[in-house]
Amino acid sequence: MTQKQKSRRSARPPKARRLPAPQIPATLRPLPPRQSSPLPVDDPNVTKIAHLLEQMATVSGLSSYVLLRDWLGMLESGLKMWPANMRAMALDGQVIEDPPEIQIIFSQARERYLRVSAQRPAVYRQMQEAFSEAFAILLESSTPGLEQIKGNPDVIGQVFTTCLQPGHASPWWCYFPDWSTALAVAQDTLPEAGQLVYLVLAEAALQARAEGQAIQLKPGENFPDWFEAIWPYVEPLRLGPPLVSSSVELLATAAQFPGWALKTGVVTFSWDPALDPLIQQLINIDAMLYGLNGYIVAHCEALIDIQEQLAQVDAQLVSTAAVYHLPPTLDETPEQDPNHQQKRQPATGQSFADLFRQKSKP
Structure with missing residues (x-):
C-alpha cells in the first residue's frame, strides 16, 4: 500500500458501530409483545x-x-x-x-x-x-419527582433509544414500552399500592408491640414520631422482575406509590442481574435520579454527618x-x-x- 493510499484510508471517517443485541435472561423469555420501534420523543x-x-x-x-x-x-x-x-x-x-x-x-x-x-x-x-x-x-x-412530572419521566431511556435510531435491531425496543403502556401494566398489577405500604407499616407496629415496645398500632396525629419508632421493625416491600425489567417499567411501578414511601425506603426495587448491562445501567441511573432504594436517605445521612462534624469542630456558623x-x-x-477566615476551596x-x-x- 502506497503512502498516498494510507493517508486516504486514515482520513476516512470511522465506521458507525452497531450496538449488539441485548442479553436477555432466560427467566424473561418469551418477552411480552411490544412495539417494533420506539414512539417519537417530544x-x-x-x-x-x-x-x-x-x-x-x-x-x-x-x-x-x-x-x-x-x-x-x-x-x-x-x-x-x-x-x-x-x-x-x-x-x-x-x-x-x-x-x-x-x-x-x-x-x-x-x-x-x-x-x-x-x-x-x-x-x-x-x-x-x-x-x-x-x-x-x-x-x-x-x-420535580415522579408525582409532579407529566409524561414519560424516563429521560435517560428516551435518550438511549433516540441515539440508537435509525438502523438498530428491534430486540432493543422490547425494553422500551411507551409510558402509557408501562403505566397501565403497573396500575393493573398494583391497583392498591398505597394500601400495601400501610400494611407494611402495620406489620412493623405489630412486631414492635410483640417485642414489648409501647407503640400505638395507628400513627395518630404525629406520624413522623410514630414512623421513626416503628422504622427498626419495617420489612420493606420489595418489587422486582418481571414488573421491573427496564428503566421505564421501574419508574411506572414506582409512580404507583407515595413519594415518601419511595424516599424512605419502605418500597424498594430490584432487577435481574442477568439483564443486559446497558439496561441495568439505565435502571440504576433512574433509581438514583429519583431517590429510590435508599439514595435520598444516603444524601440525608451525609447532610446530618456534615452538620454534626461542623458543630463539633467549631461553633462558628459555616456559610452556605x-x-x-x-x-x-x-x-x-x-x-x-x-473574623472572616478563608475557606479551603475544592481542587479544580x-x-x-x-x-x-x-x-x-x-
Missing part, C-alpha cells in the same frame, strides 16, 4: 441531551455508540459517588478518591478524548463541557457559600468581617473526572 430535555451527543460525535469523529457508553458509565459513577463527595466537599474542600472500578471508567474516557485531541485540539474541552451540560439537564429533569461555592453576601466579605484540576463533577455538585 420531551425537550431528551432532545437537548441527544443533540449534545450528536455534537460530540461530530467534533470527535468517534462512534455514537462509544460516546453513549462513556456517558452512561460516567453518569452512573458520578451519581453513585455524589453523597460521599457532598460530605467530603463540605468538610474537606475536595472530592474523595474514586474506587478503582470508577477510576477506570473516567480514565478510559479521558484517554480516548486526549488521543482525539492530538488531531483536534478543541475536542477535550468540548467533551467536558457537553457531558457536564447533559448531566445538568438530566438532574434538572428529575428534580462555603459549601455550595456561592458568592458571599455583603456582610460576609473579608473587608467587612474581621483539569482532569476529566473533576470537570465532569462540576455539574453534579449539590
Whole structure:
C-alpha cells in the first residue's frame, strides 16, 4: 500500500458501530409483545441531551455508540459517588478518591478524548463541557419527582433509544414500552399500592408491640414520631422482575406509590442481574435520579454527618457559600468581617473526572 493510499484510508471517517443485541435472561423469555420501534420523543430535555451527543460525535469523529457508553458509565459513577463527595466537599474542600472500578471508567474516557485531541485540539474541552451540560439537564429533569412530572419521566431511556435510531435491531425496543403502556401494566398489577405500604407499616407496629415496645398500632396525629419508632421493625416491600425489567417499567411501578414511601425506603426495587448491562445501567441511573432504594436517605445521612462534624469542630456558623461555592453576601466579605477566615476551596484540576463533577455538585 502506497503512502498516498494510507493517508486516504486514515482520513476516512470511522465506521458507525452497531450496538449488539441485548442479553436477555432466560427467566424473561418469551418477552411480552411490544412495539417494533420506539414512539417519537417530544420531551425537550431528551432532545437537548441527544443533540449534545450528536455534537460530540461530530467534533470527535468517534462512534455514537462509544460516546453513549462513556456517558452512561460516567453518569452512573458520578451519581453513585455524589453523597460521599457532598460530605467530603463540605468538610474537606475536595472530592474523595474514586474506587478503582470508577477510576477506570473516567480514565478510559479521558484517554480516548486526549488521543482525539492530538488531531483536534478543541475536542477535550468540548467533551467536558457537553457531558457536564447533559448531566445538568438530566438532574434538572428529575428534580420535580415522579408525582409532579407529566409524561414519560424516563429521560435517560428516551435518550438511549433516540441515539440508537435509525438502523438498530428491534430486540432493543422490547425494553422500551411507551409510558402509557408501562403505566397501565403497573396500575393493573398494583391497583392498591398505597394500601400495601400501610400494611407494611402495620406489620412493623405489630412486631414492635410483640417485642414489648409501647407503640400505638395507628400513627395518630404525629406520624413522623410514630414512623421513626416503628422504622427498626419495617420489612420493606420489595418489587422486582418481571414488573421491573427496564428503566421505564421501574419508574411506572414506582409512580404507583407515595413519594415518601419511595424516599424512605419502605418500597424498594430490584432487577435481574442477568439483564443486559446497558439496561441495568439505565435502571440504576433512574433509581438514583429519583431517590429510590435508599439514595435520598444516603444524601440525608451525609447532610446530618456534615452538620454534626461542623458543630463539633467549631461553633462558628459555616456559610452556605462555603459549601455550595456561592458568592458571599455583603456582610460576609473579608473587608467587612474581621473574623472572616478563608475557606479551603475544592481542587479544580483539569482532569476529566473533576470537570465532569462540576455539574453534579449539590
